[in-house]
Amino acid sequence: MEAVQNIIHFILDLGATVMMPIIIVLLGLALRQKFSQAIRSGLTVGMGFAGIFLVIGLFSTNLSPAAKAMVDNFGLHLDVLDVGWPVHAAISFGTPIVPVVFILGVLINIIMLTMNWTKTMDIDLWNYWHFIFAGGLVMYKTDSAVLGVLASCITIIVVLKLADYTQPYVEKYFGMPGISLPHTEDVGWAPICIFLNKVIDKIPVINKIDINPQTIQKKFGVIGEPMFIGLVLGSFIGFLAGYNSKGIIQLGVNMAAVMFLLPRMSRILMEGLMPLSDSAREFLNSRFPGKKVFIGLDSAVVVGNPSVMAVCLLMIPVTLVLAAILPGNRIMPFTDLAGLCFCLLWSVGASRGNVFRGLIISTILMVFILYIATDIAPVSTLMAQKVGFPFPQGTLAVSSLDGGSHFIPYIIYKIVAFIVP
Template sequence: MLQEVHTIFQTFGASVVVPLIIFIIALLLRVKPKTAMMSAFYAGVGLTGFTWVITEFTPVITKVVRQMVNNTGIKLPVVDIGWEAGSLAAFGSTVGLSFFVFGLLVELILFAVGVTKVFLPSNIWNNFGYMIWGTLAFYATHNYWLSLGLEFFMLLYSLVLAEIQADRWSNYYGIENTTVDALHNIEQVVPAILLDPLWNLLGFNKIKMTPKDFKKKLGIFGEPITMGIILGLILGILGNLSSLTTMKAWGQITSVAVQLAAVMTIFPLITKVFAQAFTPLSAAIDEQQKKKTHDKQNNRYDKKRWFLAVDDGVGYGESATLISGIILIPIMVLMAFILPGNKTLPVVDLIAIPYMVESIVAITRGNILKVVATGVVWFSLGLYAASWLGPIYTGAVAHYGVAIPTGVVMVTSFNLVARPLNVLVFAAFISENPLWITLAIIIYLVLLFGLRKYRPQIWRYLNKMAAKNA
């Protein structure tokens, strides 16, 4: 049965399955059938647009990054080959497929009984983020039930983080009553909150570094399309430092600049199309909430307010998100070389950094300086996490997924597993030590209790924190 379900989802793909789920959710929310159908169409078109742009842009940036790496002459044993290999391994293991089938049921139950206020089935495609950790655990321990338990535990703790950031995320990205919950991109909520007071002490909150400020101060040079040209030129030059006197090098440099400008321009347009899929749904949630509370004004801090989980492609093309992510690409390559003891070389998944910083962007109100600073700290720790996990990840991918590229010692995914918190949870479970596993569960229960009891206060604190940014 597990394989049949997998075959169905693989055959139709996210651009068909996700719109179908959104159509069903819309009808359950009593949205008119015509509007529900249009929501589904917008979702399918938006997801297809995301895929087209990223598919075309990834090889361009990856080639430049590889050249940048080759120019240094430094070799590291754990090479990032992209998240796709991890996704294939997740769907190739029995424990991964078990979560894909039964995880949906658990997600529905968790929402129905009020453990979470995030409706996750609307973003079911990102369930592979949980599945890969169960696959890695099963490869390391051969303990099926422990590995399946790890997947469900990671689901629980990611839902807590998704709900903590939900008000800020939906407010910043402009789609009310929505949030993201991809496990590989949600843990950044923690460093975004913990490091923010430090950045304020250093005065980062007073420095005006948002897209709007760039437009105001720099005029035409602050426009997204021009920023794309400038950042593309910088990346292209860094990738061609050894051949700047050749026409071929400048051909690539200018091509990268134009293509990055195209992404900066086109992605927000696709995002607007995708967002239209959720506008009627969020409006229906608002209307239901008003009826329940007998309040004609939307009470954003109401404890019963709930959120739809959406694909994090919604935020990828937002200006501060994309600019921060592109800036972090060469910085993280540099950090990989200078960090003592690091064995991981980020390459293919560097294009995914805008996904990885969305929570930080939302919590810091688009303060690019804070986003970059937080990213440097957290993703540097992530390099160490990926280095430690290298042998296990390589073995699991080779066993359940794809063949390892020739000449590569070990592989990783910078986006999926360079995750300090996720690796700590993973380490606790594969230790098979009841003490560490119990400690992880207790920490989760404390967070859940605090969220359920003090959610309005948490959100007010985060909004107050965000308001401090110039």
């Protein structure tokens, strides 16, 4: 198992920009693509991911200091620190069930595809940490590795089914044909978001309000373009952070750049994926007429949607207000404020880009996320201690907004905690 774990860590350490091209090339060759075509597709996908992560890095680098300044301005003093998804990922990869979950995860996906129990082929291996996190919560709560692995397996099955269920939204609204998003931290909320959107459909007056980048651009012309929306919202965040005029302008321009560049990086990614999708369709039609397979990817491929980014920026002050006023909340939002687009993207997907509805649904979701993040803080802190996470000075408990957004793992965790106290 140690040898398997070393191999897995070596692959993961390559990063998505290296790992994904290799996977795409191997899949292309397996689907009878020419070597030159497979190489081109793989490299194009790698460049697309590199571009997406560079722009997300620009987003986080500029937004994180603003988020910290807003926390200070709001005067929040809560005892659970939001250490962010990167720390939770690192903690998850430090748990002893990593190799078992990886092997079983791949086998479960293959079996489900073979038996027509799913259409999603999850090639987003790096985000297997989501499944490991689910198992870690249960393992450290019950002191049982077997129950932890079982929780991971159940999470994998449910997430693959939800990825199938939400694929039409990914294709029709996000413009990603043949792609699904088996991303645990967001897809678990999709049925709730779809339900809440239907509830809003029944509310007079409110159900007529439709605010999205397309209608704004149509009404206001060039001023309504996504980059101008980014400029306005970025400047607004800078103002709330207490920045001077220089800082406000800089943050506004950088957010405008993010809104402008991310969709273009996603198009580069799709340029590389489409040949693979076409080859997969032809291969399956020749051998299994009528069988469909979706390529499961990181939700990073859709977070560049202008409505998603707009809702993400608007939710930063909303999240801080909720953290301050919700009774019983203990988590101080910090690191993951810059990554809300991952946690809340289905509030926008379910409402088909309606920023107004997306903001309402996201606010409801954030109440749950804050309470879940608070509730898992003890076991999250124990996980961090077990893998030797260096706690910031004065910090006694850690969790994250991203951890609080893992809805399916949380349900499994609570069920097991009830059965095995």
